[in-house]
Amino acid sequence: YRLLTAYYVAVGEHDKALAEIASVYEEHPKDLAVKKGYIALLLTKNKVAEATKLNDEILEANAKDVDALITRGRLLNRSGNPKEAVQALENALKQEPDNGAAHFYLGLALGQIGDAGRAETELRAAAQHSPNMIEVHEALAAVATRKGDVNLLLESAEHLIKLEPFSARGTPTPLRRPCPPGHAWPIARRGGRARSSARRCRRRA
Numbered sequence: 001y002r003l004l005t006a007y008y009v010a011v012g013e014h015d016k017a018l019a020e021i022a023s024v025y026e027e028h029p030k031d032l033a034v035k036k037g038y039i040a041l042l043l044t045k046n047k048v049a050e051a052t053k054l055n056d057e058i059l060e061a062n063a064k065d066v067d068a069l070i071t072r073g074r075l076l077n078r079s080g081n082p083k084e085a086v087q088a089l090e091n092a093l094k095q096e097p098d099n100g101a102a103h104f105y106l107g108l109a110l111g112q113i114g115d116a117g118r119a120e121t122e123l124r125a126a127a128q129h130s131p132n133m134i135e136v137h138e139a140l141a142a143v144a145t146r147k148g149d150v151n152l153l154l155e156s157a158e159h160l161i162k163l164e165p166f167s168a169r170g171t172p173t174p175l176r177r178p179c180p181p182g183h184a185w186p187i188a189r190r191g192g193r194a195r196s197s198a199r200r201c202r203r204r205a
Helices: 002-010 014-027 032-044 048-061 066-078 082-095 100-112 116-129 134-147 150-163
Strands: none
Touching: 002 014, 002 032, 014 032, 032 048, 032 066, 048 066, 066 082, 066 100, 082 100, 100 116, 100 134, 116 134, 134 150
């Protein structure tokens, strides 16, 4: 089932993947790996209530299950409860301090409650422990953009290009320096591409 489910996910057929793993879970409800995979796909489809019910069952059996604690944090953040998400994710990190996913989702939750400093710290920790996690570098690029931190933008862009060299991720926007007050980069034209001459900030009208 894992190969078929992974294939459906890889080709973007999430409904088929969910149907496949749901049928397997129905036959093997005590298989923890199947249950966690089912929860992950429910979360992908934004079926928060169903995913929460199953995930809570795992935590009732083992309150220190790191995967389930991380999932609880994700579900709480998705449900608009970032403060509770922070608590769940901090509990996960007590069990596994080097868990990159826990640091990443904690960074997102902290960002939701407006703690930008700690959010950046957690995202940097996530990048250290999970350097191949694309979402981490995208989140850091967003932080750098808000702060106007050119060095962090360049660093994040370089990581994204290394991870996906043939993707548009990481260029060109992350490589641009922030414009001074009252200026902005020209709006992209011609099918989303900026004109070749649009290489400097321009004063806003």
